[in-house]
Every structure is written in C-alpha cells, then in structure tokens.
Amino acid sequence: MGKSETRAIQPTREENYSEWYQQVIKAADLAEASPVRGCMVIKPWGYEVWENIRHVLDGMFKAEGVKNAYFPLFIPMEFLQKEAEHVEGFATECAVVTHHRLEKSDGKLVPAGELAEPLIVRPTSETIIGESFSRWVKSYRDLPVLINQWANVVRWEMRTRIFLRTSEFLWQEGHTVHASADEAMALAGRMLDLYETLARDYLAIPVIKGRKSESERFPGAVETMCIEAMMQDRKALQAGTSHFLGRNFAKASNILFQSERGRMELAWTTSWGVSTRLIGGLIMSHADDDGMVMPPKIAPAHVVLLPIFRKDSDRQPVMEYVENLAARLREKQYAGRRLGVEIDAKETGGARGWEWIKKGIPIRVEIGPKDMAKGAVFMGRRDTSHRDRKSVGTDLFVDTVTDILDDIQYKTYQKALEFREAHTVFIDARDGFYDFFTPSNPQQPEIHGGFALSHWCGSPECEKKIKDELSVTIRCIPYDRNLAGDGPGRCICCGKESPCRVVFAKAY
RNA sequence: CGGGGCGUAGCGCAGCCUGGUAGCGCACCUGCUUUGGGAGCAGGGAGUCGCAGGUUCAAAUCCUGCCGCCCCGACCA
Numbered sequence A: 001m002g003k004s005e006t007r008a009i010q011p012t013r014e015e016n017y018s019e020w021y022q023q024v025i026k027a028a029d030l031a032e033a034s035p036v037r038g039c040m041v042i043k044p045w046g047y048e049v050w051e052n053i054r055h056v057l058d059g060m061f062k063a064e065g066v067k068n069a070y071f072p073l074f075i076p077m078e079f080l081q082k083e084a085e086h087v088e089g090f091a092t093e094c095a096v097v098t099h100h101r102l103e104k105s106d107g108k109l110v111p112a113g114e115l116a117e118p119l120i121v122r123p124t125s126e127t128i129i130g131e132s133f134s135r136w137v138k139s140y141r142d143l144p145v146l147i148n149q150w151a152n153v154v155r156w157e158m159r160t161r162i163f164l165r166t167s168e169f170l171w172q173e174g175h176t177v178h179a180s181a182d183e184a185m186a187l188a189g190r191m192l193d194l195y196e197t198l199a200r201d202y203l204a205i206p207v208i209k210g211r212k213s214e215s216e217r218f219p220g221a222v223e224t225m226c227i228e229a230m231m232q233d234r235k236a237l238q239a240g241t242s243h244f245l246g247r248n249f250a251k252a253s254n255i256l257f258q259s260e261r262g263r264m265e266l267a268w269t270t271s272w273g274v275s276t277r278l279i280g281g282l283i284m285s286h287a288d289d290d291g292m293v294m295p296p297k298i299a300p301a302h303v304v305l306l307p308i309f310r311k312d313s314d315r316q317p318v319m320e321y322v323e324n325l326a327a328r329l330r331e332k333q334y335a336g337r338r339l340g341v342e343i344d345a346k347e348t349g350g351a352r353g354w355e356w357i358k359k360g361i362p363i364r365v366e367i368g369p370k371d372m373a374k375g376a377v378f379m380g381r382r383d384t385s386h387r388d389r390k391s392v393g394t395d396l397f398v399d400t401v402t403d404i405l406d407d408i409q410y411k412t413y414q415k416a417l418e419f420r421e422a423h424t425v426f427i428d429a430r431d432g433f434y435d436f437f438t439p440s441n442p443q444q445p446e447i448h449g450g451f452a453l454s455h456w457c458g459s460p461e462c463e464k465k466i467k468d469e470l471s472v473t474i475r476c477i478p479y480d481r482n483l484a485g486d487g488p489g490r491c492i493c494c495g496k497e498s499p500c501r502v503v504f505a506k507a508y
Numbered sequence B: 001c002g003g004g005g006c007g008u009a010g011c012g013c014a015g016c017c018u019g020g021u022a023g024c025g026c027a028c029c030u031g032c033u034u035u036g037g038g039a040g041c042a043g044g045g046a047g048u049c050g051c052a053g054g055u056u057c058a059a060a061u062c063c064u065g066c067c068g069c070c071c072c073g074a075c076c077a
Helices: A017-027 A044-063 A084-093 A126-136 A181-202 A248-253 A277-286 A312-330 A350-359 A369-374 A394-422 A430-436 A460-470
Strands: A031-033 A040-042 A074-076 A096-105 A108-121 A145-154 A168-178 A208-211 A223-230 A236-244 A256-258 A264-266 A268-275 A303-307 A341-343 A363-367 A376-381 A389-393 A424-426 A451-455 A473-478 A501-505
Touching: A017 A031, A017 A277, A040 A044, A044 A145, A044 A168, A044 A181, A044 A277, A084 A248, A126 A145, A126 A168, A126 A248, A126 A268, A168 A181, A181 A208, A181 A223, A181 A236, A181 A268, A208 A501, A223 A394, A223 A473, A223 A501, A236 A277, A248 A268, A268 A277, A277 A394, A303 A312, A303 A350, A312 A341, A312 A363, A312 A369, A312 A394, A350 A363, A363 A369, A363 A394, A369 A376, A369 A389, A376 A394, A389 A394, A394 A424, A430 A451, A460 A473
Parallel strands: A303 A341, A303 A363, A424 A451
Antiparallel strands: A031 A040, A074 A108, A096 A108, A145 A168, A168 A268, A208 A223, A208 A473, A223 A236, A236 A268, A256 A264, A363 A376, A376 A389, A451 A501, A473 A501
C-alpha cells in the first residue's frame, strides 16, 4: 500500500498548514511569487477562476442595475485627506508617486521631475469616485447612481501571502449614491446577499453574514457588513464586505442633490467589494492533501479526457474517439458557460492523471481501446478517492455529466459546511472560551479553535482584551438568529449584560 | 518594523561545522522495454549555489552588508 498512500502535497494540512497552502498553489499552477515584493503572478489556471468569479458577479450586478465604469489608478494625495477616518485607515499603507521621469546618473536610472502634488496609487477609490459623483449628481432625479469598477488596488502590506494578502490585488469595488439612508442601507444589504450567493452557490463556501463591530469597520463607514468563512485551519476569512457610508463621504466629496422639495441635501453612499482573496478562500476551503479541489461552477475546466494507447496503432482511433467526445461535451452548458473540456494526450502514464488531481479538475476520464470497444469511459471524480473510479457508458456519461458536476458541487459545499459546523460552538464560560482558543503547544500551535458563538457586552474594552490575550477577534455580529442566540446573556469577558451572541475567531 | 528559520537545476532536498570549483530523488530530452496507470533500464540536457563586497593560492562552504521567502508578534481585504 505504501506508495498509494502517499499524498500529492507535502507537507499535509495537519503537518504544516501554511506551507501546505503554498504547495497547493504551486502544485495546482494557480499563481507564483513575482520579483516584486509582495506581488503575485496569477497564472492561467488561477486567473480563469477569477474570470469566472467576475463573470458571475458582473451578471448579478447588472441585474441590480449597476453599471461598470473605470476611474484613475492615481489619486491626488489631498483627496485621501478629505475623510478623517479614511486617511487614518489607509495612510500607513499607501504607495506614493512622487516623480514622473527617469534620468541617467552615473549609468544608473534615478527618478527626476518631481511632481508638484504627489499621487497615491489607489488603496480603494471612494475619494476619486466621490469627486466624479459630486459632479454627476444634481437632483434627486439623478439618483440612485449605481457604479462598479473592476480594478487593481495597492495596499503596502507588511506581511504578504499569495491571494490572501498581497500588495497589489484585483477586485471589484461598487460605489452607489442614494437620496435616503434607508435606500442606501438596503442596497448595501442586497449586495452582501449577492456575495453570499456567489460564495455559497458558486464557490461552494458556506458563509456567515453579519455586521462588523465598530473597531473592525471600514475606515469612514457607518456600518460594515461582511461574509465570513471558516478555513480548514478553523480560522476565519473575511470573504466580502459591503459598507453603508452614511453621509461621511458625501460630505467629504461634496455630493449634494436637490430634493423633491427643492432643498440641497447631502447624499447617502455605499461601497462594497470582493477580491482575488476569494481564490485563497477557495483553496483553504476545499483543497486537500492531494491538491486543489475546484467546485465545478467556478472551475477553469470541468472534464479532462486522458487517452490511453496500448499500441501505436491505437493512437489514431482513440484520439478520434476522444476528440469526438470532447466536441459532444463542449456543446453542453454548465453554470452559464460552455462545459470546459481539456484533452491531455501526454504519454506519461499515471503521473498525468495526478497532474489533474493536483489542479483540482472535477472529473477525469480515461479512454482506451477497451473502453472504446465497450462504448464506455473510465471516470474518476475529484471529490472521491483517486482509486475510486468506474466505467460508465459514453452516452450515459454525456447525458449525465452536468448532473455529476452538480453532485460534486453539492458535496463540496456540504463537506465545507459540515466542517464549519463541527468547529462552531456555543461557549458561555470564560474558561471554556480561553481553552477553546489556546493551542496545547504554543511554540508550534496545532490546528485548534474555530468559531465561538459567545455573548459580548458591546464594549470595545472587552473586545480589545480578548484580542490582546488570545489574538481572537469578533468576526461579525451575525444576522442569523440561530447563531446570534435567542435573547440576552452575559458577556464572555466581563459578565455584563449582552444583547446577542457574536462570532469570535482567529482571523486572516 | 522586532524575534526565529531559510535561500544550491522546474519541484523537493543533501553538501556548509572540518574551504579544493556541485550532487541526489522527481520532472524534462533520446533510445529500448513496458502498457488500464503516479512504469523499468540505459544514456543525456539543465545550476553566475539569492545579490554585493571581503578573507584566501582557492569560497556553495568562513566574515560583513543587502534582498527575498516562511514562522511568531504589531497592521490589514
């Protein structure tokens, strides 16, 4: 058995989770580090995941009446200054452009032509988009303004990790303007719902919707809502955020409109975004010790056909059969796009199959002369053991391939959901809470903890104390009554009255 | 940015302590043999040993500085 028990990824999740994460990205060919500190190269197999996310979300946004637009990468430094909390939130991680030319000096290129006003590379675009909005909006008849942009942003992070936290990342940022607070709040809520749908129905990631505590809020927001997911090391990942910005940014950018009654009023704005971080979440939700596991609805490709030749004379008939099968499969639609079919005719024996296991393709199909003779294919699924393969009639396979993909999609979600539920606990005793979040070996912490649903009095002091002592934060105040609990209780930290339970966890 | 670890072929590593001019496994190329499976044998290609200085007749190896990556903190999508 020895050899067959070896897993494709080393170390395993259990042995060294963060190293495992890096190895999965490498083995699945999703991305790689770049020569630029903290910046990644997203390779085709990873970028297609992003393209699929973009396709799905873009359709959802458009159904909500949101239009795409594009705003500058560079933002005048003074713009950031307009909103007090906003500056404070981002000032420490801004890339600043100070020159516009290079000159040769002693054979080396040196910056020259200093800018009169430095520009920052957008860490987010509220201020520059707000400037446009202030000119676009005159009357209540112009509202709402519903805009989204697909862009890159730069946040100069101290510690980076591919997909999860890189200095540059890709995202979408939605920005809207409304005549009333209720309308803005409702829109921000609907966008959060879209993110939940994307996560649940496409990425197969179960998420908890909720709102952030004051200390975790977006700088300048009145309310930040989020979806939080549990990774396989039981840490929380914020997978998407939606902000109700009140009138803070309207004030900063001077977004005024004339109301029905003829008065000049400050508008209400929102912003909301998800990023390439979702791909990191995808990996840490589903990948196993054999590599990536792609949920079919977001997978770069759905089926790989692996022709098997026993003799040279097999080659042509098998390839013809395989090409023909590929053509039939490609006529099918799945999750709003054409079924993705790869043909891999490399003659490298079983290693070829492992390449695709590591890449996480949902279905592998082996086709040799024997299968052809039977009118069958030999199929393996990524969500079952690599040894667990079976012969299926070719016609039946073609007819049911989308059902099989649906089944893989469903089971991938269920597995992630069961994992989260297994590591989500209601805790009411302070000691129990501390035990839950304390590894038995602090030097080399084992995978431990999870989501603790505990009461919190609402004070920043208790929140900070828990953060300082355990590195545990309030991920969100959940909307789901089953999680928030029925009625008041006692704060896990100070014992004072608490209105509801919140989600405590270590976080990325 | 503080503490620790690491940087040698595409990937994973040995060699470093005790300097002598580079090796192993996998992958890659060629040939033969195999053939329902991470194949076997033989041959082969591929590395300015992270970068820059220094010590030395000689540096992957010793010394200094820098860069990058990983882990633990502080900061964050």
